[in-house]
Amino acid sequence: MRRILGLLLLAAGPVLVLGVLFVLPVTGMVAEGFVADGRFAPGAVMDVLARPRVHRVAWFTVCTSGVATLLSVVLGLPAAYALHRLRLPGRATVRAAMLVPFVLPTVVVGVAFRQLLGEGGPLGPLGLDGTPVAIVAGLVFFNVAVVVRTVGVAWESLDPRPGQAAAALGASPWQVLRTVTLPALRPAIVGAASIVFLFCATAFGIVLTLGGVRHATVETEIYLLTTTVFDLQAAAALSVLQIIVVLGLLVLAARLRAVPDPTAQRTVTPARAVRRGDAPVVVATLLVLGAMLVPVLGLVLGSLRVGGEWGLGNYRALTSAGDDQALVEPVTSALATSLRTAVDATWMALLVGTLVAAIVTRRSHSLAERRVRSTLDGFFMLPLGVSAVTLGFGFLITLDQPPLDLRDSPLLVPMAQALVALPLVVRTLTPVLGGIDDRQRQAAASLGASPWRTLLTVDLPVAWKPMLAASGFAFAASLGEFGATSFLARDDSPTLPVVIFRLLGHPGAMNYGMALAASVVLAVATAVVMLAVERLRVPGVGAF
Amino acid sequence: MTLALDHVTVRYGDTAAVDDVSLDLATGQVLAVLGPSGCGKSTLLRAVAGLEPLSAGRISWDGADLSGTPTHKRGFALMFQDGQLFAHLTVARNVAYALRLRRTPSARVDARVRELLSLVGLEGYDDRLPGTLSGGERQRVALARALAVEPRLILLDEPLSALDATLRERLAGDLRGILRTAGTTALLVTHDHEEAFALADRLAVMRAGRVVQGGAIDEVWREPVDEETALFLGYARVLRDDAAARVLAAAGLRSSYAVALRRSALVVDADGPLRARVEQARVTPEQVRLVVDVDRVGAVDAVAPLGTRVSPGDEVSLRVDVTRLAVLPIRATP
Numbered sequence: 001m002r003r004i005l006g007l008l009l010l011a012a013g014p015v016l017v018l019g020v021l022f023v024l025p026v027t028g029m030v031a032e033g034f035v036a037d038g039r040f041a042p043g044a045v046m047d048v049l050a051r052p053r054v055h056r057v058a059w060f061t062v063c064t065s066g067v068a069t070l071l072s073v074v075l076g077l078p079a080a081y082a083l084h085r086l087r088l089p090g091r092a093t094v095r096a097a098m099l100v101p102f103v104l105p106t107v108v109v110g111v112a113f114r115q116l117l118g119e120g121g122p123l124g125p126l127g128l129d130g131t132p133v134a135i136v137a138g139l140v141f142f143n144v145a146v147v148v149r150t151v152g153v154a155w156e157s158l159d160p161r162p163g164q165a166a167a168a169l170g171a172s173p174w175q176v177l178r179t180v181t182l183p184a185l186r187p188a189i190v191g192a193a194s195i196v197f198l199f200c201a202t203a204f205g206i207v208l209t210l211g212g213v214r215h216a217t218v219e220t221e222i223y224l225l226t227t228t229v230f231d232l233q234a235a236a237a238l239s240v241l242q243i244i245v246v247l248g249l250l251v252l253a254a255r256l257r258a259v260p261d262p263t264a265q266r267t268v269t270p271a272r273a274v275r276r277g278d279a280p281v282v283v284a285t286l287l288v289l290g291a292m293l294v295p296v297l298g299l300v301l302g303s304l305r306v307g308g309e310w311g312l313g314n315y316r317a318l319t320s321a322g323d324d325q326a327l328v329e330p331v332t333s334a335l336a337t338s339l340r341t342a343v344d345a346t347w348m349a350l351l352v353g354t355l356v357a358a359i360v361t362r363r364s365h366s367l368a369e370r371r372v373r374s375t376l377d378g379f380f381m382l383p384l385g386v387s388a389v390t391l392g393f394g395f396l397i398t399l400d401q402p403p404l405d406l407r408d409s410p411l412l413v414p415m416a417q418a419l420v421a422l423p424l425v426v427r428t429l430t431p432v433l434g435g436i437d438d439r440q441r442q443a444a445a446s447l448g449a450s451p452w453r454t455l456l457t458v459d460l461p462v463a464w465k466p467m468l469a470a471s472g473f474a475f476a477a478s479l480g481e482f483g484a485t486s487f488l489a490r491d492d493s494p495t496l497p498v499v500i501f502r503l504l505g506h507p508g509a510m511n512y513g514m515a516l517a518a519s520v521v522l523a524v525a526t527a528v529v530m531l532a533v534e535r536l537r538v539p540g541v542g543a544f
Numbered sequence: 545m546t547l548a549l550d551h552v553t554v555r556y557g558d559t560a561a562v563d564d565v566s567l568d569l570a571t572g573q574v575l576a577v578l579g580p581s582g583c584g585k586s587t588l589l590r591a592v593a594g595l596e597p598l599s600a601g602r603i604s605w606d607g608a609d610l611s612g613t614p615t616h617k618r619g620f621a622l623m624f625q626d627g628q629l630f631a632h633l634t635v636a637r638n639v640a641y642a643l644r645l646r647r648t649p650s651a652r653v654d655a656r657v658r659e660l661l662s663l664v665g666l667e668g669y670d671d672r673l674p675g676t677l678s679g680g681e682r683q684r685v686a687l688a689r690a691l692a693v694e695p696r697l698i699l700l701d702e703p704l705s706a707l708d709a710t711l712r713e714r715l716a717g718d719l720r721g722i723l724r725t726a727g728t729t730a731l732l733v734t735h736d737h738e739e740a741f742a743l744a745d746r747l748a749v750m751r752a753g754r755v756v757q758g759g760a761i762d763e764v765w766r767e768p769v770d771e772e773t774a775l776f777l778g779y780a781r782v783l784r785d786d787a788a789a790r791v792l793a794a795a796g797l798r799s800s801y802a803v804a805l806r807r808s809a810l811v812v813d814a815d816g817p818l819r820a821r822v823e824q825a826r827v828t829p830e831q832v833r834l835v836v837d838v839d840r841v842g843a844v845d846a847v848a849p850l851g852t853r854v855s856p857g858d859e860v861s862l863r864v865d866v867t868r869l870a871v872l873p874i875r876a877t878p
Binding site for chain 1: 619
């Protein structure tokens with residue numbers, strides 16, 4: 001009992017933070033829909049759910065997400081194998097490069113695809129701009145990395161001997177894959193697929209830039225309903241629908257991800273030399289890599305074109321406010337704001353995330369304690385799946401009165417971004433902290449180390465690198481965050497993704513060129529951070 | 545002659561894990577490769593299985609070179625140290641794995657699985673998952689799985705070393721019986737000479753990547769090629785030069801550079817030719833084990849029949865049991 005009390009006391013801080021900054025806004029947003037004229041009126045919500053457009057939006061979300069998930073898995077598996085089991089030249093760089101799209105700001109990805117598929121783009125004649133195909137392509141581009149990472153890490157730590165035993169029993173490489181390897185990887189594959197589905201179903205920036213009003217998903221529909229139609233009831237109804245589905249998926253993902261014993265030694269199988277038989281896998285990986293490079297290249301090339309000529313004009317214009325005064329502030333100051341915001345969001349996410357990871361990974365001594373820990377674990381994963389739009393709008397309508405009047409606080413945007421980054425930090429740190437055998441701490445204590453000293457000598461040496469990696473990951477995610485920020489950023493101090501979106505919304509060739517240039521700047525910033533993270537060689541980064 | 549290794553070398557970078565090894569194995573025989581951990585014996589086994597590429601030499605079966613044959617087409621079943629059962633399949637599905645690969649009709653599969661499970665003494669275990677089995681049971685399932693398609697050669701990697709002592713002894717007897725019954729040709733690697741003696745009829749001693757001695761198991765055991773081999777085969781002490789000469793003279797044998805003694809090579813006997821002083825005495829269930837200081841030989845092990853009353857400080861006479869020693873012909877390489 002005392003242990004549980006201590007645990008709850010320790011958890012009180014993060015729970016309070018998440019309660020105020022997450023549960024309160026989200027429930028506030030949801031309540032908006034259920035309460036009409038001061039009375040509880042769920043009927044209106046039900047009416048919304050019966051609308052044909054809502055059905056269409058829901059189906060569209062499920063279909064695009066399903067197809068995108070399937071494609072991500074199919075394209076990601078060969079790459080996961082090639083990049084984690086074969087000694088390919090430059091594979092560390094390729095692995096880092098593959099993770100970049102995942103943290104690439106969604107707006108940038110949207111811009112890159114429009115540049116590629118739009119009128120005058122290299123693939124313009126295909127007429128895919130603004131079609132569901134473009135949306136699915138964008139989602140796959142964004143999420144292949146998650147599959148490569150999650151499955152790759154599992155593949156890397158897969159014991160090769162059962163496969164060899166099967167080969168010695170007469171199984172051909174294909175039969176080994178089908179009967180031994182894939183069953184062993186199933187938890188990782190299904191886990192990755194469910195997370196990818198989640199990301200697709202709640203994707204915002206990509207769908208908004210590529211689909212516009214015509215092809216809306218639940219997430220963009222919530223945005224459109226709140227910002228342009230002002231139909232809060234409908235928005236709330238969709239939010240509730242989304243939260244329920246997401247919760248279900250999160251529970252499923254957690255179940256599929258469960259490992260029997262986290263302290264079991266994680267073996268890493270050394271990569272082997274490439275053989276002739278690996279050709280199909282290597283070719284498939286190169287194709288995926290190439291397909292991922294095309295939009296990025298298109299973006300970079302596009303940003304270097306000014307009025308049909310090559311030049312750096314778009315970049316020079318970043319210090320200006322654009323055509324027709326499209327912006328209040330030049331792009332360069334938005335970049336400064338973005339960096340400042342990301343620093344704040346990072347320390348917040350790291351502080352709370354480390355505490356959460358430490359709480360959920362300590363070994364439980366009773367069933368009740370384990371229940372409390374796993375409930376907390378699930379609770380802190382919530383921001384992973386709840387729509388950033390819901391969160392952002394919830395912030396606006398609930399945190400506007402004393403004592404929680406945060407609307408004008410410079411920390412409002414960082415707080416929202418920290419919440420979005422929190423699950424990434426927790427996911428990176430929990431396997432590391434969970435992997436420390438509790439007996440190591442007990443051994444340290446029995447040798448006379450105080451709890452503080454134990455933390456310093458047992459936990460910290462193992463955890464400092466993953467913590468650094470988690471910071472980088474959170475920083476990159478925060479740099480690109482768009483969904484919540486689009487609601488919360490003040491007009492006079494927008495972040496870079498918000499500015500890019502504004503530039504896209506204003507007509508004028510120069511504004512479009514500036515949007516491309518700003519996208520490149522943002523992409524480079526995130527890519528540099530991710531490459532630095534990759535140098536730390538922490539296996540769990542980007543794996544779910 | 546079936547399996548033949550000719551000057552096989554396997555390199556990892558600059559180090560040769562297996563260095564110029566040649567071995568033969570005839571049908572129906574069990575050959576044990578015995579060596580300390582890290583001597584390259586597991587690499588040798590994996591090379592035979594086709595899991596390690598050769599740097600030089602060739603491995604052939606019935607005269608046909610295997611270098612172009614991938615593991616799954618060699619027909620050699622490999623049994624790992626810890627069984628490596630497929631955790632997601634039941635015992636019956638594990639055993640049936642190779643049969644199903646060959647699209648054997650399911651009635652035949654069922655019959656064969658039953659037959660094999662009874663061979664390894666695990667009737668009724670069909671639906672159990674590997675996670676619920678004990679170490680010994682898992683090894684038996686692994687053996688049944690390896691035997692299912694009657695492989696032309698079975699490769700065993702320390703098949704018993706993961707087990708505790710009593711279980712090891714019992715399973716060793718079973719395993720030998722099963723290999724004999726099935727008439728299987730087997731290549732086994734181990735660091736435990738007891739395991740080798742329990743299972744094999746031929747022995748190859750391996751050290752630092754090279755085979756230093758090979759032959760019928762009793763031959764190797766009686767005539768270890770050098771000091772290190774003798775110690776590895778379970779000889780307690782090796783005496784050199786004068787000390788060796790004295791003991792060999794007392795045994796009535798020709799003098800040699802060195803002699804390896806088992807712990808029971810010297811026996812307390814009132815008529816024995818050697819004089820010694822008892823330093824330690826310890827009673828065991830079969831005999832009294834002594835450490836004695838023999839005149840001009842030094843401290844060596846000796847035994848006395850149960851009931852002999854000896855205690856440290858006593859003077860005793862010893863005779864030499866010639867069946868418990870080995871004369872070493874050549875000087876160990878330094």
